[in-house]
Amino acid sequence: MHSTAILTVFATTLLGLVNGQTTTDPVTGTLGNASVVENNPPNVVYVATLPTTEFFNPKDPRGNVKGSVTAQANANGIGITIDVKFSNLPTSGGPFLYHLHDQPVPADGNCTSTLGHLDPFIRGETPACNSSLSQTCQVGDLSGKHGKITSDPFIATYADDFASTTPxxxxxxxxRSIVVHFGNKTRITCANFMLAAATNATQMNATATGAPVQYTGLGGAGSVGVERGMMALVVMGLAGVFVL
Known part of the structure; x- marks a missing residue:
C-alpha cells in the first residue's frame, strides 16, 4: 500500500508538470493557423504601386496617397521580405491600415471589388490580430502583424513567413492587391501587384509546412520533446518505486 501511494503521488506530480509546460497557440482559423511557406523561389519580386487618383475621394486637392509595397522571396525560401513606402497620407483618420486583399483591383479602380483580406485559413477579422502570434492572424493582415501606419512618410521593412510568391x-x-484603409477600415486607395523581377527559379514549387507554428514558452525546446522527457522521468520513477 505504501508503494502504491508513492507511485500515485509521483506520477500525478510529474504529469501535472508536463501539462503545465506544454502549451500551443490558440487556433483561430477554420483550417488551422497560418503555415510557414517554404521553398519560395528566390529573386522573385512583386510590386504594387498606388495610382495617382484616390478611390475614397477622387477630387481630393491633395491627391492620392503616394507609394508602393515591394515583396521579394527570401534567400532561404522561407516567406518574403516586404518594403513599404507611403507618403501624402490623409491629415486625419489614422492610424492607417493596409492589407493584402483577396482579389485584384478591376479596371475601374474600385477598391471594394478587392473583397476581403487574403485569408486562406478562413480566420476572419475577429478577434483582432495578436502580433506576437502572427501565425494566428490572417495572412493578408500586414498592419495587424507588423504595425499600423503611424507617420508620414511611412517606411517599413520586415519579413513575413506566411505569404507566397509562387502561384x-x-x-x-x-x-492580388494591396489596400490602404482609414483607421475605421474605410478604403482609401488600392493597387495590384505586378511581377517586377524573376528568374528560372520561378519554376520551383513552394510548399507550406503542414502544422501550425508551435509556441511552447520553453525557448528551443518543443512541446513534444518536453512531454517525452517528462514521461521518461515518470517511467524511471515508477521503476524506482518497484525496486523499493
Missing amino acids: GLGSFFGN
Whole structure:
C-alpha cells in the first residue's frame, strides 16, 4: 500500500508538470493557423504601386496617397521580405491600415471589388490580430502583424513567413492587391501587384509546412520533446518505486 501511494503521488506530480509546460497557440482559423511557406523561389519580386487618383475621394486637392509595397522571396525560401513606402497620407483618420486583399483591383479602380483580406485559413477579422502570434492572424493582415501606419512618410521593412510568391498556394499574393484603409477600415486607395523581377527559379514549387507554428514558452525546446522527457522521468520513477 505504501508503494502504491508513492507511485500515485509521483506520477500525478510529474504529469501535472508536463501539462503545465506544454502549451500551443490558440487556433483561430477554420483550417488551422497560418503555415510557414517554404521553398519560395528566390529573386522573385512583386510590386504594387498606388495610382495617382484616390478611390475614397477622387477630387481630393491633395491627391492620392503616394507609394508602393515591394515583396521579394527570401534567400532561404522561407516567406518574403516586404518594403513599404507611403507618403501624402490623409491629415486625419489614422492610424492607417493596409492589407493584402483577396482579389485584384478591376479596371475601374474600385477598391471594394478587392473583397476581403487574403485569408486562406478562413480566420476572419475577429478577434483582432495578436502580433506576437502572427501565425494566428490572417495572412493578408500586414498592419495587424507588423504595425499600423503611424507617420508620414511611412517606411517599413520586415519579413513575413506566411505569404507566397509562387502561384498555386492559397497564400500566393502576386495576382492580388494591396489596400490602404482609414483607421475605421474605410478604403482609401488600392493597387495590384505586378511581377517586377524573376528568374528560372520561378519554376520551383513552394510548399507550406503542414502544422501550425508551435509556441511552447520553453525557448528551443518543443512541446513534444518536453512531454517525452517528462514521461521518461515518470517511467524511471515508477521503476524506482518497484525496486523499493
